[in-house]
Amino acid sequence: MSYEMIALLMFSSMMMSMLTGQRVFAAIGFVGVVAAAVLWGNGGFELGFSAGMKLMKWYPLLTLPLFIFMGYMLSESGIAEDLYKAFHVWMGGLPGGLAVGTIGLMVVISAMNGLSVAGMAIGATIALPELLKRGYDKIMVSGVIQAGSSLGILVPPSVVLVLYGMIARQPVGKLWIAGVFPGLLLAFLFVVYIVIRCKINPSLGPALPKEERNMPLVEKLKLLRAGILPFVIFFLMMGLFVMGVTSLVESSAVGALSALAAAAIKGRLNWAMWNRVLEQTLGISCMFMWIILAALCFGAVFDGLGAVKAIEHLLVDELGMSPWQILIMMQISYLIMGTFLDDTAMLVIVAPLYIPLVGKLGFDLIWYGVLYTITCQVAYMTPPFGYNLFLMRAMAPPEITLVDIYRSIVPFVAIMLVGLAIIMAFPEIATWLPAHVYVKG
């Protein structure tokens, strides 16, 4: 059998195994170890564990559990409630204003954390009940929270961009900075969408009654103090890293510590919360790490089969596609795979196949990192498989059904695709800032 056939067989067996509904890491790992054993005999028996040693040496992964801890700590710290109250009073008067405020909240949370976990947790526990209570349309708000939280990986800091940077060998600091404007652009597009829809149909997001937000301007301004702690956390983590005081993994530890300190300052630390945060951190860290462990084994076999060369051969020589055609095809294939595949696994298995080719075709790998991240966001959100969907289902109140959740993401995915197209057409949105701001990282 040719190597291409084996690679194809491996990929399709992985998809089939996942369709059974067994845990994703088990499906990927199973195909990986069996393929290694079949192809390489005795010598391949140890490839699964060898991936464990590889994972251990992949130092940026240390940021993962620390960011997860930080996310859960932030969501319990009370910072978000204060922020939300400020957005509430300042934006509540607009039709759909609370939903707009939720997007604002998500941008601030995204600037404090590298994953979408924090945004999801905060959105589902703090924003969602409030929005439903005010008579907001449940489908729209479910979409708002998922789309908003997905900004966590685009607005710096971002774990996805860290892993991308390691695979593409691009400076993480520049990648992070590159995500600023695209992140704000997406947030802006979300807001425009919400405002327009609520203008047309005010019942989707009724404005708050005057008495609820009627307070003296001084009081209103005082509410803005809610932004101080997030700013301090952002600075401790991002500022110190960009200035070169802390290294990347150290800055994630600083971030985790500062979230802990914030919770302590707000008087939120107690035994029950402590246990909840630590347990969730362990559970979600294990989920990611075991998927990466399995995907590294799968990826090593895949790599051993020369999949990179095969793809390059297919796209460049056989199909004779132009660089832009290849790039667009890659994005489309990512989007399709992303609906079915876990994006962490996709990062470890597929990104190493594509990224070298993107570089060879002469595209800017910082810019591509942003495009890549947005496709990851879409992958998160699109059924049947999406991590945000998974979290949303676990956290949303029963009145929001699975169908509601699926329907809710449609307009937001469409907006993200528009954003993706805009950034493809105008790369400066991503590349201007890193070219003009000096970052050490």
Place this chain on the structure above:
Amino acid sequence: QDKKITWRLQTYAGAALAEEVVRPCVNAFNKAANGEMEIELYTADQLVPTGELFRAMQAGTIDAVQSDDDSMNSPVDIKVFGGYFPFASRFSLDVPTLFYQYGLDKIWEEAYDEVGVKWLSAGAWDPCNFSTNKPIKSLEDLKGLRVFTFPTAGKFLTQFGVVPVTIPFEDVPVAMQTGEIDAIAWSGITEMKTSGWEEVTKYFLTNNISGGWCGSFFANGDRWKEVPEHLQQLWRVCMDSSHYRRLHWYWGGEASLRAGGSSLELTTIPAEEWKTVEEKAYAFWDEIAAQSERNAKVVKILKDYQAVMEKAGSPYR
């Protein structure tokens, strides 16, 4: 006709560097073997992490390795001499001379036979210099630097306040930018350019801690025995051609890049001051010699060789 033999050979060099230091000889071998045997080349950490290279080869996960003994973490006493044993060589030609005229080859063969791996052939690469983001002009400047370097070289350098860090080869440029490391003490200037590390550093220290990297080709003992004699011979010729190509590739590269072909700014620690590093190295040699009888034998050979070179004078020393 027997079944075609396929070998997985993993080099410790990264993808870009591997194109220069090992790909040509593998391609030549595959062509000359005419379908009887094929060597598939994998680069740093591709199939197994570099620190696991030895064990993976012993277990048969891979069939052959190109690396220095130190980097592949060989479970043999003499592994410390692989890579950059401080001041063991001044020029790259010293390495093959030590192996094939002063008898290191016999010692290596014996050591690896004990652990089920076939040592095949040793050769030299480039010298070991520091590349940094701040200029190094005195030993004082080395203090506190987190440096990506070889394990044994790193141990030696700690006495000058250097903090050695080991990470996967391909992660070096990003680690330089994320602040996990401050400097690289891994190679000469040719590799800095080829591996793309030139873009993440500014300065190149011309003083080196060793004039020639010392590393080898190895194979799993059983796999080697399965290769028919004529193909064994062919692979030996190809390994030699690889050593030869590297000799002139590095020798010419170092000179032309220092002479203005590189964006790195050259700095130098005065020879008098650098002499103290060299003296410390000889004390380090004695420490290593005390570790085992075999190590003592190697150190004696190094000293004998050193004496001959001193006596011969210019251009040798």
Place this chain on the structure above:
Amino acid sequence: MPDAIKTYVHVVDAFNRRVGRIVMYGIFVMMGILLYSSISKTMFLPAHWTLEMAQFVMAGYYLLGGAYSLQLDSHVRMDLIYGRWSPRTKAAVDAVTIMMLFVYLFFLLYGGISSTAYALQYTETSYSSWSPYMAPVKIVMVIGIALTFLQATSIFFKDLAVAMGRPLA
């Protein structure tokens, strides 16, 4: 289900829960090491062991925590089809497809034991200037994988019980 299996499931679950509840504090160990690293870097000479030590702790954290994470059902599944089934059908299918998990864990365990045996036989040290002994971390990794394997067997029995319509409490 026979009593012996009930006891087995109970013991495995209780033990792994205990281990998980301890291991979850590992996040503070990682945090502490990295904070020490950044403080030592600014105040005095940086330490050469911090990054590697944090990596060892990370390996222990997610592997020793593996069993408890299975117990908490933290692992994502693709539930395109799976999500529509009744709990009983889910359990029945899981009881079959969990074989994939067993096979994967078996190979992990095999490689782990072999690698640990090697580390002990040759007193392997890490490929770094700090060069700590590798056996301790490998032993921890193997224990983590083994506990995860035991947890998988416990889950298998529980799924089987649900599939047969007699769930274990």
